[in-house]
Amino acid sequence: MEDLQMIDMLFARDENALAAMKEKYGGYCAKIAVNILGSAQDAEECVNDAYAKMWASIPPQKPYDLKTFLGRTVRNLALDRYEAARAKKRGGGQTEAVLEELAQCLPSECDTEREVDMRHLQGLLNEFLGSLKKQDAQFFVLRYWYLYMIKDIAQRYSVSESRVKMSLLRSRGRLKEFLEKEGFDI
């Protein structure tokens, strides 16, 4: 079923849209959630929450791209769950490793207590990703947006893990330099 048709069904309050989304994007959503949470049960609950949120938010929202809208919803919900689980000392998927890697991208002057202009930062990230080679950008997105394991990325692209790691290492270094150059020292 086409995405536009699903959106139309959601606008018509037709619950079959949810079943269609599950069929088409169930694996995609579950993968994101499992990558972040590391638990199939938590991931399942998270994905079901995401469907409920989609039902509640469309309408009035009309996503330009249903798949990425759904993916973002899952990612945000999973990160919230991860935070809650972490507070209870339950772990999750790739999140710890990814956070440690991302810490290397932060300019040393960064003050962890101060708030960040999220829109400005996202704009810089878009600019940064646009400057990378296509495959490097895709590795970065798979690792830090989808939280894929390095092994999975390597297998997906039929390249060695070291190639993926090196691409990510270089991209992290470039991001750090880029943020510093942009005066991102808040």
Place this chain on the structure above:
Amino acid sequence: MNEKTLLKAIGGIDDRFLMFDTQEQTDRKSIKHGAVWVVCAAAALAVCIGAAVVLQHGRNEVKSAPESSVVTSAVTTYKSEIAYEKQWNEMTDEERYTLLEYGGESYDSRLSAVPQEFLGEKAGSAQAVGYDLFNDKKHTLGCEVFAIDGIDQNCAVAVKYDGQENAYAFVNAYYRPQTLGQFIDDLSLEENLVFGDIYCNYFENGEYVSMKYTGADGGVIWNMLLSDRTAANVYSDNDWYDVKMDIGVDVPLLGYKNISLGVTEDGYIVTNILDTGKAFYIGKDKTEAFIKYVESECKGEVLPKENGDEAVPE
């Protein structure tokens, strides 16, 4: 700002960076022979996601993941394996130095030894590069670069690290042949390509079904799919090649096992030999005829479902 803020900010990047073929990679299940093809429908993610050890950079220690991250049944196949990352001092030279810049080309190691009898002329000397990812350090090691018999140097070379007898295959993922004929010749595929079983994945009644066909004749594959030497390489990362059947192929000389030669219903053959996509348009009549041949002449069996083949549990 801290790393959590950065992780959340990354969640807000433009859709354009997310709009590549993730859906198909994650939704479609892995074919048993393990070929993973970036663009083809046979691509998969069903493989094990061992969850378990995360690296604590800079401290050279590992932390065990909590039990909750070890999943026995889920939306994909999970195993309780531990993904242990070797430290630099635990690696052999061939594991350390996996990158080579030579003759204006970039090569990656296949971690596969090239038999001595296939070593060609010495092409020159170079420095192989490796990265100690725990300590963020680049290392180099001198090496000799050799041609591999029957393989164009733009495609692959053999590398002997200083002080070693074995030579290892390094491939150039950015090699792009103009035609199918050039591709066959540059890799001497008539000698080096080995065909395996044929796989077909499809979605039926809400479930993934995987079929395996055995008994395909190699000569028939060559005649039906690989005989049009003028077929141009039209591959683009932005195109979607909806692979109907996927032939498992090996190129043992370069260390490739169970990778993919895909066949689409609309006339393309696609492969990930040398790590990046190549697609040749040979005509719809030929690919349809091949699919019919496999369905009628080869022995087919439905593969049993693996854990995780089901969609998201209701």
